[in-house]
Amino acid sequence: MSSGQTPDVIVVGNGAVGASIAFELSRRDIRVTRIGRETRPYAASTAAGAMLGCFGEVTTSLLASEHGRAKLDMDHRARRYWQEWDELLSEQSGDADSLFSAKGTFVLLNSMGSAPVDSGNFRAIESTLKEYDEPYETVDPEELDWMEPNDLSRSLRGMYIPGEHAVDSHRLLVKLDQALVKAGGRIVDAEAAGLRTENGRVTGVELVSGEVLHADHVVVAAGARSLDLLHGDELADVRRRMPPMVSGYGVSALVETEDRQLPSSVLRTPNRAFACGLHCVPRTDGVLYLGATNIISPQPRKLAAVGDLQFLLGCAVDQLHTNLSEAALLSVQVGNRPVPADGFPLVGPGGVDGLWLATGTYRDGLHQSPLLAQHMATLIEGGEGRFDFLSSFTPVRAPLSGATREQVVTTAVEHMMATGYEYKWNVTPEWPPRMERHLRRFYSALVEELHPDFTPPAELVAAMTGEIRETLTRYYDAWAR
Numbered sequence: 354m355s356s357g358q359t360p361d362v363i364v365v366g367n368g369a370v371g372a373s374i375a376f377e378l379s380r381r382d383i384r385v386t387r388i389g390r391e392t393r394p395y396a397a398s399t400a401a402g403a404m405l406g407c408f409g410e411v412t413t414s415l416l417a418s419e420h421g422r423a424k425l426d427m428d429h430r431a432r433r434y435w436q437e438w439d440e441l442l443s444e445q446s447g448d449a450d451s452l453f454s455a456k457g458t459f460v461l462l463n464s465m466g467s468a469p470v471d472s473g474n475f476r477a478i479e480s481t482l483k484e485y486d487e488p489y490e491t492v493d494p495e496e497l498d499w500m501e502p503n504d505l506s507r508s509l510r511g512m513y514i515p516g517e518h519a520v521d522s523h524r525l526l527v528k529l530d531q532a533l534v535k536a537g538g539r540i541v542d543a544e545a546a547g548l549r550t551e552n553g554r555v556t557g558v559e560l561v562s563g564e565v566l567h568a569d570h571v572v573v574a575a576g577a578r579s580l581d582l583l584h585g586d587e588l589a590d591v592r593r594r595m596p597p598m599v600s601g602y603g604v605s606a607l608v609e610t611e612d613r614q615l616p617s618s619v620l621r622t623p624n625r626a627f628a629c630g631l632h633c634v635p636r637t638d639g640v641l642y643l644g645a646t647n648i649i650s651p652q653p654r655k656l657a658a659v660g661d662l663q664f665l666l667g668c669a670v671d672q673l674h675t676n677l678s679e680a681a682l683l684s685v686q687v688g689n690r691p692v693p694a695d696g697f698p699l700v701g702p703g704g705v706d707g708l709w710l711a712t713g714t715y716r717d718g719l720h721q722s723p724l725l726a727q728h729m730a731t732l733i734e735g736g737e738g739r740f741d742f743l744s745s746f747t748p749v750r751a752p753l754s755g756a757t758r759e760q761v762v763t764t765a766v767e768h769m770m771a772t773g774y775e776y777k778w779n780v781t782p783e784w785p786p787r788m789e790r791h792l793r794r795f796y797s798a799l800v801e802e803l804h805p806d807f808t809p810p811a812e813l814v815a816a817m818t819g820e821i822r823e824t825l826t827r828y829y830d831a832w833a834r
Contacts, residue, residue, distance in 0.1 A: 360386040363558050365545045365582060368398035369522070369719040370711050370726075371574035372529035377726035378733065379536035386566060387533060388558060389575070395653040397576055400605045400688030402634045402644045403522040404619050407432045408489075409458050410513055410717070411481045412580055413473045414764050414811070417756045420697055423742040424561050427483065427698075427721060430740065432516070434723040439520070439653055448524075448529035455519035457636050458619040461508040466625050467722060467771040474623035475506045479512060483509045489514045499616040499674065506671040519619050522719060541566070542567070543573070548708070550587040555707035558582075570733055572709045577601075577653045577691040579699075579712040591704030594829045595748050596697075597824045598713055599813065600653040601690030604661045605644035608680040613639030620673060622677075626772040627812050629716050631668050640683065643669045647716070649816035651824075653689035664776070690715050694828055696755050696810040698745050699748040700725065701732065709733060709816040710748040732814065751832040752807045758800055764811035766792045804829045 364375040367389030375387040393399050407428040415421040454743045462475045482489045494500065494508035501720045502508065534540065543564075549557045549573055557567035573579045577600040583592040621632035628647035636642055646661045662685055670677045691712050693699060698721075699713035709732065711725050718725075724740070732738050745753065756764065766789055773780075773788075799817060800808050807815075813821060 358384060359383040360539065360566075360568045361723075362570040362572060363388060363566055363759055364572045364574060365389070365558060366384045366574035366576060366579070367393055367526075367540075368396040368574070368576055369525060369529070369722040370389040370714065371572070372526060372533065373722040373726035374572055374574055374729050375538055376445075376529050376533045376536065377730040379533055379538040383451055383733070385533070385538040386541055386568065387538060388541045388545050388560070388566070390544055390704060394510040394655055395689045396574065396576060397603075397690045398522055398526060398719050400603060400645065400686035401522045401718050402605065402619075402632055402642050403520045403525065404458065404621070404632065404634060405432055405435055405518050405520065405720050406458065407517065407720070408478055408482050408485070408487060409460055409619075409621060410624060410629070411478045411516050412476070413477045414480070414756055414760070416477060417760055418754060420753045422743055424697060424717075425481070425746055427724065427820075428717055431721045431724040434436065434727075435518070435520070438532055438723040442525075442528045442532055446528040447535065447537060448528055448531060449690060451523070452520040452525050452528070453518050454521045454637065455619045456521075456617055457513060457515045458621060459497065460512050460514065461504070461620060461622055462510040463506055463622060465506050465668075465672055465775055466622065467767065468773050469767040470625045470771040471623055474625065475510065478623060479649040482514070487514070492510050497620075499614060500620065501674045501676065503675055505579040513618075517619070521636055525719070532640040535821050545582055547584050548573075548588065550585060550705065553587060553706060555705055557777050564704070570707050570709065572711060572729060572733070573703070573761050574711040576718070577689040578646055579691065579710065583703075588705060591749055593751075593827065595691040595699060595828075596695050596706070596713065596752065598691050598693050599821060599824075600650045601647045601692045601715060601812070602650045602654040603645045603647045603688050603690060604657040604665055605686045605688070606644060606662065606665060607683040608641050608643060608677065609634070609639050609683055609687070610641055611676060614639055615639065622672070625768070627768050627815065633669065633673055636648055643678070645688075647690065647821075649692065649821075650689075651813050651818060651820040654687060657685050657687050668775070691718070692812065694809055694813065695752040697753050698746045700728070700743050701736065701738070701747045704749040704754065742749070752829065754808070755810060760809045761811050761814060762793060762796045762800065763809050765814045768811060769815055789822075807832075
């Protein structure tokens with residue numbers, strides 16, 4: 354498409370989700386302009402380990418509701434697309450190197466977590482693998498190549514999931530850029546300020562520079578900052594009825610091992626302490642990805658806090674390989690996961706003609722991106738969409754329930770306690786039960802005061818601030834009966 358042509362679709366956002374949607378639309382001969390800063394500040398994708406995890410991400414809380422089960426089905430279906438997606442991007446980008454950087458995943462249960470969270474999630478992963486008849490095998494962690502943890506942090510149990518790989522997120526984004534341009538799409542290195550509307554229909558996007566780009570359809574896939582673009586009188590009502598989002602700010606690191614030796618597979622713990630577990634992913638030429646922290650923040654963050662990096666590297670040295678203390682620190686990466694107020698994605702029509710959203714994917718966006726690209730492109734073409742399990746996740750919706758109020762409070766307590774154990778707190782035996790009782794009373798009162806019916810996910814309960822409380826209250830009031 355030449356720069357003088359008006360596009361059919363503008364995609365705002367150039368992380369894995371936005372870039373995949375733009376490419377999929379272009380290869381269907383739809384004129385596309387993609388907007389986003391070339392440096393991708395605040396994006397989750399640039400800091401991602403890019404584990405194609407479905408079963409490795411399973412938690413007890415995910416299995417507790419039909420909406421959580423729908424999200425699991427979404428992840429399971431998305432995993433099937435990656436081999437074809439890798440081959441397609443190699444062909445369309447002109448870069449024949451595969452995206453895959455790790456073969457299979459080892460899930461490790463070590464002595465650093467808590468029984469309710471780590472052991473519970475380890476069992477949930479294993480039971481879900483059996484339910485889906487997915488191949489896996491039990492392994493002895495002491496027999497794994499490469500790993501040399503501190504004896505006090507050693508793994509006690511392990512399983513190998515041969516069907517869960519990882520890709521190089523940086524290479525993925527470069528290939529998506531190349532493939533989009535070769536397919537005729539246009540890339541605009543700029544920041545969007547907001548959407549333009551007229552007579553109840555989206556007409557384009559205004560850039561921070563003041564320039565306005567026009568199109569019949571706009572897809573907002575800007576991660577944690579997506580809903581900030583929906584301002585103005587005609588969009589105020591639909592935004593009020595969408596789940597607001599906060600940022601799951603996370604820090605990861607790339608290191609070069611001293612002997613340049615790497616594991617061949619992903620090594621990870623179950624999800625724990627509100628995060629995606631400790632994990633390492635081999636890249637190339639002795640480079641190892643270490644990740645990742647997850648801290649709920651009302652606003653996206655651009656820079657890493659020293660304490661978060663210190664915690665991540667300390668965990669990696671203790672739990673993965675003690676000689677990582679001698680590794681060279683190549684880069685520190687910061688990402689912002691889009692975390693909706695009810696914990697579930699915002700995918701589909703945005704409540705105003707011509708507006709579409711693909712965001713709120715939390716820690717699964719990169720993994721789900723090929724599936725979301727095909728689903729969104731089909732919707733924009735006028736089709737019914739390809740996946741029934743996405744129908745619950747329409748952006749304009751009342752809060753979805755991921756668990757009962759009691760389950761949410763219990764999860765918040767368990768994960769807060771697990772955080773203490775992971776930070777190696779030194780407390781006498783009588784204190785943990787006392788702290789649990791206090792936290793349970795505090796969180797129970799908090800959610801009761803917040804709303805009589807709606808309960809946010811445990812992450813938001815534990816991270817509640819005045820700003821988050823006000824945002825949730827406005828959303829809940831929009832759906833008050």
